[in-house]
Amino acid sequence: MKDLHSSRPLFSFGVITDVQYADVPDGRSFHGVPRFYRGSLAALNEAIAIWNDQGSDLSFVIQLGDLIDGRCPRDQAPAAAREIVAAFDRFRHGHVYHTIGNHCLYNLSRGQLQEILRIDGSFYYDFVPHPGFRFIVLDSYDVSVLGGSSRDHSSLAMALLDAKNPNVDKNSPLGMAPEQQRFVAFNGGIGDAQLQWLDRKLREAEDRNERVIIACHIPILRESTYDDTLLWNAEEVLRVIHRYDRCVVASLAGHKHDGGEGVDEKGIHHRVLEAVLECPPGENSFGRVDVYEDRLELLGTGRMRSATVFFR
Numbered sequence: 001m002k003d004l005h006s007s008r009p010l011f012s013f014g015v016i017t018d019v020q021y022a023d024v025p026d027g028r029s030f031h032g033v034p035r036f037y038r039g040s041l042a043a044l045n046e047a048i049a050i051w052n053d054q055g056s057d058l059s060f061v062i063q064l065g066d067l068i069d070g071r072c073p074r075d076q077a078p079a080a081a082r083e084i085v086a087a088f089d090r091f092r093h094g095h096v097y098h099t100i101g102n103h104c105l106y107n108l109s110r111g112q113l114q115e116i117l118r119i120d121g122s123f124y125y126d127f128v129p130h131p132g133f134r135f136i137v138l139d140s141y142d143v144s145v146l147g148g149s150s151r152d153h154s155s156l157a158m159a160l161l162d163a164k165n166p167n168v169d170k171n172s173p174l175g176m177a178p179e180q181q182r183f184v185a186f187n188g189g190i191g192d193a194q195l196q197w198l199d200r201k202l203r204e205a206e207d208r209n210e211r212v213i214i215a216c217h218i219p220i221l222r223e224s225t226y227d228d229t230l231l232w233n234a235e236e237v238l239r240v241i242h243r244y245d246r247c248v249v250a251s252l253a254g255h256k257h258d259g260g261e262g263v264d265e266k267g268i269h270h271r272v273l274e275a276v277l278e279c280p281p282g283e284n285s286f287g288r289v290d291v292y293e294d295r296l297e298l299l300g301t302g303r304m305r306s307a308t309v310f311f312r
């Protein structure tokens with residue numbers, strides 16, 4: 001039995017997902033789950049204040065996507081996104097890393113998001129927060145009908161949805177076989193250039209003996225999520241990751257609001273984090289991850305479940 005309290009963390013970071021802020025009255029998801037569009041900003045502010053109180057050993061925050069909700073009127077979307085970024089800017093101890101989600105793209109273009117989120121270049125990128133640890137942030141709407149990363153990718157996504165989803169409403173997985181249900185308009189996929197980049201980054205990480213954590217809005221392991229909230233080319237992405245299974249330790253995702261988890265055949269832990277949006281007033285969902293030599297410890301607040309992942 002390993003001693004969980006044997007050492008101090010090497011570094012720590014904050015996690016939060018699916019804030020989906022909009023200055024509109026409360027509503028419900030397609031499945032009838034209550035959503036608190038205004039309350040999510042208050043919840044984010046509370047998370048930032050608590051992270052700030054935890055001191056400078058919390059060195060950055062990563063949000064897993066869907067900063068604003070598609071119900072935010074289009075003409076108000078830039079201001080709503082700026083309000084959320086201003087809230088994140090109040091985090092005092094380091095950088096805030098953003099992951100792109102479907103709701104980010106309903107009323108904002110990629111260009112607007114780059115400007116507002118201060119993302120210089122691509123929505124997939126990597127960073128090294130501590131020697132020996134690398135984060136790889138993926139763009140799971142690279143190939144999507146919501147605003148793919150190029151015209152070709154948007155056309156490819158439309159063709160894919162037409163071929164795979166027989167429903168008139170392409171958001172609907174109704175009547176589709178379980179393994180096909182991921183082919184709905186609110187999901188997307190990773191394009192070839194991004195896959196090649198991922199392979200290069202993982203090879204580099206392996207050569208440097210780094211441990212890698214992957215961040216992606218849409219879950220990449222089927223067992224960690226519902227059939228209709230899975231990355232279109234999840235298996236293809238896993239094949240790349242599995243070539244480097246000695247260095248990849250975990251993936252973090254959002255999108256499936258009630259959270260989930262699973263361990264793949266190589267022992268990599270895939271965690272889906274619980275959404276802020278569906279927390280009623282007074283509740284919250286955010287976490288702090290302490291990274292040790294031998295493990296990650298997620299200390300969840302509110303709806304976010306805590307977990308410990310030992311490195312293999």
Ligand SMILES: Nc1ccn([C@@H]2O[C@H](COP(=O)(O)OP(=O)(O)OC[C@H](O)CO)[C@@H](O)[C@H]2O)c(=O)n1
Pocket residue numbers: 029030066102103169171172173186229255256257
């Ligand atoms: N079965 C469904 C599910 C959703 N829709 C419509 O699709 C749009 C996006 O759905 P939404 O639930 O807002 O997307 P999230 O990213 O918040 O969550 C993803 C998963 O749904 C979580 O479980 C919206 O217009 C829905 O009405 C649909 O038509 N059919």
